[in-house]
Amino acid sequence: MNENATRIASTSDETPASTVDAGRRGFIGTAAGLSAAALVAPGVFLHSVAAAPRSEPVTDSVRWGLLIDTAKCADGCSACVDACDRENGLDLQEPHGSESKWEHQKAVWIRKIKLQDNQTGRITQLPLMCQHCEHPPCVDVCPTGASFKRADGIVMVDRHLCIGCRYCMMACPYKARSFIHQPTTGQLTAVPRGKGCVESCNLCVHRRDHGEESTACVDACAQEGHGAIVFGDLKDPDSAISQRLREIPSRQIREDLVLNTGVRYAGV
Amino acid sequence: MVKAVVRAGLLTLGLVWVALAADTALADEVKRYVVEGSPAAERESCVEPTETMRRMHMEFIKHQRISTVHEGIRGTKYSLTGCVDCHISYDENRNPRPIDQPDQFCGACHNYAAVDLNCFDCHASVPNRPGADAEAAHRAAGVVGRVASTPPQGGR
Amino acid sequence: MKRVVYREWRIPPERYWSLLGFLAALIGIAALSFGYMEHEGHWVSGMNNSVVWGMPHVFAVFLIIAASGALNIASIGTVFKKPIYKPLGRLSGLLAVAMLMGGLLVLVMDLGRPERLIVAMTNYNFSSIFAWNIFLYTGFMAIVIAYLWSMADRQGGPFNYPIGILALVWRLALTTGTGSIFGFLVARQAYDAAILGPMFVALSFAYGLAVFMLVLMFGFEEEGRPIGPRMMRRLRNLLALFIGIALYFTLIYHLTNLYMAKNDSLEHWLLLSGGIYTFLFWVGWILVGSLAPMWILYHPVLSQKREWIIGACALVIVGGFSAMYVIIIGSQAFPMALFPGHTILESGFADGVNGAAAPYWPTIPEILLGVGGVAVALLITAVGVRVLQFMPESLADDVVAPDEETLDAAPFAKPA
Numbered sequence: 050m051n052e053n054a055t056r057i058a059s060t061s062d063e064t065p066a067s068t069v070d071a072g073r074r075g076f077i078g079t080a081a082g083l084s085a086a087a088l089v090a091p092g093v094f095l096h097s098v099a100a101a102p103r104s105e106p107v108t109d110s111v112r113w114g115l116l117i118d119t120a121k122c123a124d125g126c127s128a129c130v131d132a133c134d135r136e137n138g139l140d141l142q143e144p145h146g147s148e149s150k151w152e153h154q155k156a157v158w159i160r161k162i163k164l165q166d167n168q169t170g171r172i173t174q175l176p177l178m179c180q181h182c183e184h185p186p187c188v189d190v191c192p193t194g195a196s197f198k199r200a201d202g203i204v205m206v207d208r209h210l211c212i213g214c215r216y217c218m219m220a221c222p223y224k225a226r227s228f229i230h231q232p233t234t235g236q237l238t239a240v241p242r243g244k245g246c247v248e249s250c251n252l253c254v255h256r257r258d259h260g261e262e263s264t265a266c267v268d269a270c271a272q273e274g275h276g277a278i279v280f281g282d283l284k285d286p287d288s289a290i291s292q293r294l295r296e297i298p299s300r301q302i303r304e305d306l307v308l309n310t311g312v313r314y315a316g317v
Numbered sequence: 318m319v320k321a322v323v324r325a326g327l328l329t330l331g332l333v334w335v336a337l338a339a340d341t342a343l344a345d346e347v348k349r350y351v352v353e354g355s356p357a358a359e360r361e362s363c364v365e366p367t368e369t370m371r372r373m374h375m376e377f378i379k380h381q382r383i384s385t386v387h388e389g390i391r392g393t394k395y396s397l398t399g400c401v402d403c404h405i406s407y408d409e410n411r412n413p414r415p416i417d418q419p420d421q422f423c424g425a426c427h428n429y430a431a432v433d434l435n436c437f438d439c440h441a442s443v444p445n446r447p448g449a450d451a452e453a454a455h456r457a458a459g460v461v462g463r464v465a466s467t468p469p470q471g472g473r
Numbered sequence: 474m475k476r477v478v479y480r481e482w483r484i485p486p487e488r489y490w491s492l493l494g495f496l497a498a499l500i501g502i503a504a505l506s507f508g509y510m511e512h513e514g515h516w517v518s519g520m521n522n523s524v525v526w527g528m529p530h531v532f533a534v535f536l537i538i539a540a541s542g543a544l545n546i547a548s549i550g551t552v553f554k555k556p557i558y559k560p561l562g563r564l565s566g567l568l569a570v571a572m573l574m575g576g577l578l579v580l581v582m583d584l585g586r587p588e589r590l591i592v593a594m595t596n597y598n599f600s601s602i603f604a605w606n607i608f609l610y611t612g613f614m615a616i617v618i619a620y621l622w623s624m625a626d627r628q629g630g631p632f633n634y635p636i637g638i639l640a641l642v643w644r645l646a647l648t649t650g651t652g653s654i655f656g657f658l659v660a661r662q663a664y665d666a667a668i669l670g671p672m673f674v675a676l677s678f679a680y681g682l683a684v685f686m687l688v689l690m691f692g693f694e695e696e697g698r699p700i701g702p703r704m705m706r707r708l709r710n711l712l713a714l715f716i717g718i719a720l721y722f723t724l725i726y727h728l729t730n731l732y733m734a735k736n737d738s739l740e741h742w743l744l745l746s747g748g749i750y751t752f753l754f755w756v757g758w759i760l761v762g763s764l765a766p767m768w769i770l771y772h773p774v775l776s777q778k779r780e781w782i783i784g785a786c787a788l789v790i791v792g793g794f795s796a797m798y799v800i801i802i803g804s805q806a807f808p809m810a811l812f813p814g815h816t817i818l819e820s821g822f823a824d825g826v827n828g829a830a831a832p833y834w835p836t837i838p839e840i841l842l843g844v845g846g847v848a849v850a851l852l853i854t855a856v857g858v859r860v861l862q863f864m865p866e867s868l869a870d871d872v873v874a875p876d877e878e879t880l881d882a883a884p885f886a887k888p889a
Contacts, residue, residue, distance in 0.1 A: 127821075130821060145513075145514070145516040146516050146517070149832075150516075150521070150832075151516075152823065153521035153522055153523055153823055153831070153832060154515075154516050154521045154522060155522075156522075157522070157821065157822045160820060160821030160822035160824075161819070161820070161821050162811075162817060162819065162820045162821070162824060163817070163818045163819040163820070164812050164815040164816065164817045164818060165815060165816050165818050166814065166815055167814055167815060167816055168814065172818070173815075177811070177822075177824075186658070186659060186660060188598075188600075189600045189601060190600075190601050190602065190603060190657075190658075191598055191601055191603075192593055192597070192598060192601045192603035192604040192607065193592050193593050193596040193597070193598060193604075194596050194597070194598040195596075210589075210592055210596055211585070211586065211589075212584050212585065212586050212587075212589045212590065212592055212593050213584045213585015213586045213587075213589075214584055214585070214593075214603065215525040215526065215585070216601070216603050216654075218522070218525040219525060219526065219658055219660070219661070219664075219805070220658050220659075220660055221660055222659060222660035222809065222811075223660075223811065224522070224523070224809055224811070224822065224824060226522075227522050228515065228520075228522060228525060228585060229514070229585070230514050230515040230516035230518075230520075230521070231513075231514045231516045232513070232514050244514045244585070245511075245514065245515070245584070245585030245586040246585055246586065247585070302811060302812070303810075303811070305813075306659055317812070
């Protein structure tokens with residue numbers, strides 16, 4: 050058995066469910082699920098942990114991006130969504146209000162979309178998340194500068210500055226952002242989350258800062274054997290993503306807005 | 318009449334004093350709490366002298382949060398995660414107790430000083446579920462003690 | 474023409490205090506709603522990740538644009554030198570400040586983190602229209618307060634005209650800025666139109682004047698101060714004209730959208746199949762809010778009757794709220810065109826599956842919060858007119874200045 054599975058199993062073993070609060074319960078449930086999954090497929094959730102956390106400021110010598118090959122994105126598969134939910138603690142959100150309302154109020158960073166061409170009837174599957182634009186409308190409109198673009202191209206929210214006005218959500222052409230409508234407990238150390246702020250996909254920024262190679266969604270997709278998502282540095286001509294972008298035709302969603310997104314799609 | 322007022326006043330004063338003293342005792346008790354085996358346990362004081370930390374900790378993490386969020390610098394001397402890692406305490410079932418609770422390291426002092434503590438509205442108040450960040454950070458910080466995200470020595 | 478005398482609003486104390494008590498109660502309820510929504514989080518509201526701005530914003534934007542519209546009366550008197558409007562200037566300025574305060578309060582109380590307002594005051598991103606608006610709003614208040622001083626204080630006289638011009642320019646910028654909050658959003662089809670800025674200016678004329686007329690008539694009625702037929706005719710004709718202008722902009726906005734093939738689906742939805750939004754557009758905005766009051770105000774008989782004029786003003790306000798609901802909420806409910814030419818069959822985040830509109834239904838706390846903003850505006854106005862000399866004693870025909878247009882005609886030949 051791999052080290053990860055042992056660790057998680059031991060963690061959940063030592064935690065009697067009777068004494069813990071609801072937030073913990075969610076965690077244990079997931080942890081149990083995680084360990085079960087890890088037992089079935091050893092190594093699934095192992096990241097390649099790099100040496101040290103970052104100590105120098107990020108620079109614009111890199112620009113992180115994703116390439117999604119919709120031809121490889123499988124119908125009915127939600128591995129990327131599940132992995133993102135787990136990685137970023139979105140599965141720890143406790144439902145509030147009626148189920149139909151909660152569907153529209155819970156935070157979602159990545160979702161699967163199935164669409165059909167009105168003329169030809171062709172059906173396409175794809176995951177959609179923050180597109181990490183070079184000229185992000187959400188950054189333009191944010192009154193306090195909480196919504197910002199990091200030097201390495203990641204568009205994210207500084208929660209310390211976010212006042213929860215939700216103007217960025219009005220401005221985002223991809224509906225990529227979520228507002229936290231409910232009180233939160235039991236957040237992950239790596240992914241702070243609190244009532245009244247806006248958030249969205251940050252390309253697993255905690256992984257970036259610890260020098261890991263990919264994102265949770267990419268790992269999960271590869272693990273499922275689809276390999277539909279490639280992560281990498283768009284500025285490095287030798288990176289896998291740049292090479293692939295040279296090989297196959299790809300485009301940006303809402304190309305008409307000329308936002309130069311960091312997430313590209315093939316076969317849309 | 319006057320006597321009664323004075324007496325009532327003294328009584329109130331006494332009660333307030335007792336309450337404050339109890340709070341102080343509590344704060345005294347928890348403020349020294351440090352996780353065994355954490356970096357803080359080996360040092361004379363926290364990352365800065367104790368007096369400095371008491372006065373300036375918010376300033377330190379305020380600067381640090383800008384460099385972390387905007388510049389991606391994670392290996393800073395000051396870190397809120399570090400506060401939690403070293404100063405968390407555990408109940409008898411070895412569950413970490415949220416550090417912002419009024420009888421815990423952060424919560425007790427903030428409660429005593431009546432200073433709003435809202436870091437943990439968003440940030441994890443216990444060392445949390447395994448994640449890349451917690452994992453690597455704990456390793457980097459050398460915390461191999463009893464944080465939930467790293468196993469006790471026997472578990473490995 | 475007599476000298477215009479301004480006097481405090483001297484209605485009986487019990488009447489005044491019960492009015493104040495009523496408004497304070499509304500504000501108290503709004504404060505409770507605010508506390509509830511902030512404590513529980515926004516899940517108790519009808520707002521969600523698709524319709525991110527809801528009922529509070531309908532109230533807030535209405536109040537803000539009506540505030541700038543209410544200042545028109547003062548501008549007409551000072552800048553455009555129509556003496557008949559001069560006696561109304563002070564009340565116009567007070568109402569403008571009061572409504573802006575009410576609107577801003579609602580806006581702020583709806584923030585996810587209202588306690589961080591200081592962050593909004595200390596961190597600015599100048600590419601954001603929102604950030605600009607913070608300056609436009611605070612500047613507006615400062616300028617209008619200076620304007621009021623120049624109108625009321627003898628020493629302010631010389632500054633009255635320049636401040637008046639500044640206030641006029643500022644209010645146009647403010648309303649254009651408010652409209653541009655929506656107009657500069659490329660993401661949503663119903664926004665992303667430069668015309669929204671000027672359209673909001675046009676709407677503000679009508680809403681501001683309607684609110685102003687109601688407040689004026691109520692205030693005068695309560696204390697038995699007279700408003701002469703000439704003044705009524707002026708205000709009524711002006712309101713009808715403003716409604717017409719607003720309607721014109723509405724027409725152009727929709728004609729432009731209809732002309733562009735890419736917006737066909739939006740217009741089809743909004744004008745024909747949008748449920749509550751279609752209803753509010755046709756019945757609320759167009760019929761009740763525009764055509765009906767115009768018909769009343771131009772009707773030879775009904776337009777002479779005070780009750781009908783009051784009714785027309787009220788209809789304009791109802792229409793204003795309908796328009797705001799359609800513009801703010803309807804535009805968000807219509808699904809975003811993520812993939813033009815495609816139909817979304819399934820989605821994990823409600824992306825308008827098969828063209829379905831996003832759900833939104835206002836909840837009671839949201840509405841109460843908005844009503845609280847209106848109450849704040851009215852409370853400020855009520856206290857203002859009570860303690861300071863904002864309202865003229867009389868607007869009877871022999872007090873107000875003669876109409877320039879009718880100077881040549883026989884006096885009072887045409888009783889209005």
